[in-house]
Amino acid sequence: MSNTTIVPFGPQHPVLPEPIHLDLELDDERVVRALPSIGYVHRGLELLAERYDFVEMANVAERICGICSFIHGQGYCQGIEQLMGVEIPPRAAYLRTVWAEISRIQSHVLWLGLAADALGYESLFQHSWRIREMMVDIIEETTGGRVIFGVCKVGGIRKDVDDETLRDVRRRIGEIRAAFDEIATIFRDDPTVRQRTVGVGLLSAADAHALGAVGPVLRASGVVHDTRRLGYAAYGELDWEPIVEQDGDCYARCLVRVREVDQSFDLITQCLDRMPAGEVEISVKGKRPKGEAMFRLEQPRGEVCYYISADGKKNLDRFRVRTPTFANIAPLIHMLKGCELADVPVIVLTIDPCVSCNER
Amino acid sequence: MSWSVGPISALVTRSALAKPATRLYPVERRTPYARTRGHIEFRIDDCNFCTICAHKCPTLAIQVHKQDKTWAIDHSRCILCGICVEDCREGCITLSPLPCPPMRAKEVLSFRQEHEAPTVKVAAPAIER
Ligand code: SF4
Ligand code: SF4
Numbered sequence: 001m002s003n004t005t006i007v008p009f010g011p012q013h014p015v016l017p018e019p020i021h022l023d024l025e026l027d028d029e030r031v032v033r034a035l036p037s038i039g040y041v042h043r044g045l046e047l048l049a050e051r052y053d054f055v056e057m058a059n060v061a062e063r064i065c066g067i068c069s070f071i072h073g074q075g076y077c078q079g080i081e082q083l084m085g086v087e088i089p090p091r092a093a094y095l096r097t098v099w100a101e102i103s104r105i106q107s108h109v110l111w112l113g114l115a116a117d118a119l120g121y122e123s124l125f126q127h128s129w130r131i132r133e134m135m136v137d138i139i140e141e142t143t144g145g146r147v148i149f150g151v152c153k154v155g156g157i158r159k160d161v162d163d164e165t166l167r168d169v170r171r172r173i174g175e176i177r178a179a180f181d182e183i184a185t186i187f188r189d190d191p192t193v194r195q196r197t198v199g200v201g202l203l204s205a206a207d208a209h210a211l212g213a214v215g216p217v218l219r220a221s222g223v224v225h226d227t228r229r230l231g232y233a234a235y236g237e238l239d240w241e242p243i244v245e246q247d248g249d250c251y252a253r254c255l256v257r258v259r260e261v262d263q264s265f266d267l268i269t270q271c272l273d274r275m276p277a278g279e280v281e282i283s284v285k286g287k288r289p290k291g292e293a294m295f296r297l298e299q300p301r302g303e304v305c306y307y308i309s310a311d312g313k314k315n316l317d318r319f320r321v322r323t324p325t326f327a328n329i330a331p332l333i334h335m336l337k338g339c340e341l342a343d344v345p346v347i348v349l350t351i352d353p354c355v356s357c358n359e360r
Numbered sequence: 361m362s363w364s365v366g367p368i369s370a371l372v373t374r375s376a377l378a379k380p381a382t383r384l385y386p387v388e389r390r391t392p393y394a395r396t397r398g399h400i401e402f403r404i405d406d407c408n409f410c411t412i413c414a415h416k417c418p419t420l421a422i423q424v425h426k427q428d429k430t431w432a433i434d435h436s437r438c439i440l441c442g443i444c445v446e447d448c449r450e451g452c453i454t455l456s457p458l459p460c461p462p463m464r465a466k467e468v469l470s471f472r473q474e475h476e477a478p479t480v481k482v483a484a485p486a487i488e489r
Contacts, residue, residue, distance in 0.1 A: 056418050059441050123372060130381045144395040144455075150441055158442075159395075186367050 004032055007341070011040045015118050015345035018355040020329075022348070026341060034336040034344075036329055038359060045360040049319035054080060054289060055154055057316070064321060065357030066147050067110065068299045070103045072321070072357070073152035075297045078232060079308045080154045083289035090234075090276040092156035097234040098169075098271045099142070099149060101264040106135040107300035108257045108264075109180070111352045112187060115254060118349045119196045127183050134176045138169055156281030163275075170272050177265045184258045197250035201335040201347035204248055213331040214324045215302020216256040217351050221248035227298035238270050253350040288312045299324055301352045325351070325358040392457035397440040399460035400433055404471045406450040407431055413444035413453060423468075432470035435460050 005026045011019035019040040025033040048060050061076035062069045074096050081088060088096075113128030136146050142161050143149040151158050187193055203213065208221035218225055219242060226242035228235045243259045245252035289310040296305050302324030309318040328351040335347050375381075383390065392398060409431065414424040421437035422444060424430070445453050 052418070056443075059418055059439070124368060127371060127375070133381075140396055141393045142395070144393070144397040144442075145440070148439075150397070158446075182371050186371070189367050 003027065009344060013345075016348065017114055018353045020348070020353055020355050022336075022344075024336070024341065024344065029341050031336050031339050031341065031344065034333050036333060038329070038355065040359070041356050042359045043356075046319050046321065049316045051315060053314050054310070054316055055284075057319070058153055059150065061319075062148055062150065062152065064360050065323075065354055067107045067354060068103060068301065068304075068357065069147060070099050070149040070152065071297060071299045071304070073149065074100060074233070075295075075304060075306050075321075076308075076319075077152050077154050078297070079293050079295055079306050080289050080310075081284075082295065083291050083293050083308060083310060084154075084284060084287045086155060086282060086284055086287070088156045089279045089282060091160070091278050092280045094234045094271050094275050095157050095161060095280065096152065097238075098268050099139075099151065100233065101267045101271070102135060102139060102142075103149075104300045105261050105264045106132050106139070107352075108261045109135065111257060111300075111349075112183070112254070112261075115346070115349050116187075116193075118345045119193060121190075121192060124183065124186055124190075124193075131176060131179050131183065134172070134179070138172055138176075141165060142169060153281065155284040156279075158281070160280045166272055166275060170269065173265055173268055173272075177262075180261060180265075184262070187254055187258050193254070194251060196343075196346055197254055197350075198247075200250045200343050201339060201350060202247075202249050203331055203335050207334055208248065208331060211331045211334055212327050213302075214327045215299070215352075216253055216260065217302065217328050217331055219243060220245045220252035220256045222246040225303075227296045227303045230296065232295075232297065234271060237274070238267055240267060240270075250346055250350045257352075288314065289316070301325060301354055302327065321357075321360060323354065323357045323360075325354045328353070392459075394457060396457040397442065398456045398458040399435060400438055400440070400444065401454045401456045402431060402433065402471060403452045403454075404431060406452045408450060410449070413448050416443050416447045418443065428472065430470055430472045432468050434466070434468045436463065436466045 007024045007026055009022040009024050010016050011021045021037045021040070023035040024031050045060060045064055049057050052060060058073055058077055062073035064072040109128050109132040113125045113132065116124035116128060139149065140146050142165060143151045203217065203221050205222040208218050208223055213221065222244060224242050224244050229242065240263060243256050243263055245256050289308070290312040292309045294305065294307045296303050304324055305322040307318065307320040308316060310316045332348065332351050336344060339347060409424055409426045409429055411424045411426060414422040418441060419437045419439050421434050423432045442455055445455050
């Protein structure tokens, strides 16, 4: 008979912001095996695509997730546009890129705060969220919403942002960047952070690749892969390189996100510098999506895949989303093997789980 | 390991001396941005009860009765998508940047052409789509 104990972890747990359940098989304090179970917050959003008008559905798609809300809306619209063979105006593509990067920053900074909280570093958590708040203010100024942007529509953007607001955004991005640099140093150098994360939750490049890790988890293991390289929206015209770290531990995953925030500031500045003038939407009146499309986008948490199938009716036949968290659960289970029980919350957090969008 | 104050000490010192980053809500409020989606406002004068807004509203928050000449909105259902604002040809629906005041119950704000002030009644269960 084995001498292991099973400890249930989640879906309600003080350190876990997301409802994921893990059965941890422990030998003393060491995890021998972890069994995940998901499905606590299923909402049936994919089914709505079969009932709603495809134009209205953009609003629902945005509500798949509260943090990557914009990118889900963008992904949905991009898929429908691809099916209809519509090319959106360049200004719309640039604005979409700016908003996508703004959401990446707020998502990563939010995560950094939660990670600090999981390490027991309350003050750093508060400072991270203070900076995120400044970012959310920019979202409110440019779109009108704080969580749900509501600006993406099939065929472009619903409402243009005037140049004066964009100048103001630019100025504020500079301020936020300076404020972020201060906390970035702490995440990089603070002994408390390092002690809890260096060498914890290792994932080798080969394992990351074999288990299908995506996003910062994959890049922190030294694999160069970023879906933005496909060049959708305006990414093809900007100068940037994917951020990669080699160590594959929690610290590397943290560093990747810290560096990605910096990169996103840079991408936003580039977009604002090159912002083309002109229309922000083209009319798709009378057009209906027809056919099948499968495409990928890079969310803050990694690669998201969409599948859309339509046959020229006003609602879609099938809409399917494979979110990055789902892809990162298998690598997570692998990382948990052999770790200490006290490190489990930190490791679970470093995949940046977003269970609500995972289950839709 | 020796206790290290680390790089956060400078930040902590500075923020202890600076004024707080938070506000004393609700006494002190930030002015909303021009674009902020606060709540839906309605002026009945120009409305011709065409029911377009009610049909377009994705959450069925608006109910319009042509015969009775009434227009009603359930603010607790409204998701502030702005579709009704864009689609009303008479321009009688606007998005105000101020947030909706808190409600004590789920109320429906209902306007009727002859009456001046809107009436309020507790919301009926939503209609299924
Ligand atoms: S669309 Fe405008 S005019 Fe028509 S019912 Fe609604 S508010 Fe009245
Ligand atoms: S803003 Fe959207 S949800 Fe609210 S009443 Fe108008 S159409 Fe309905």
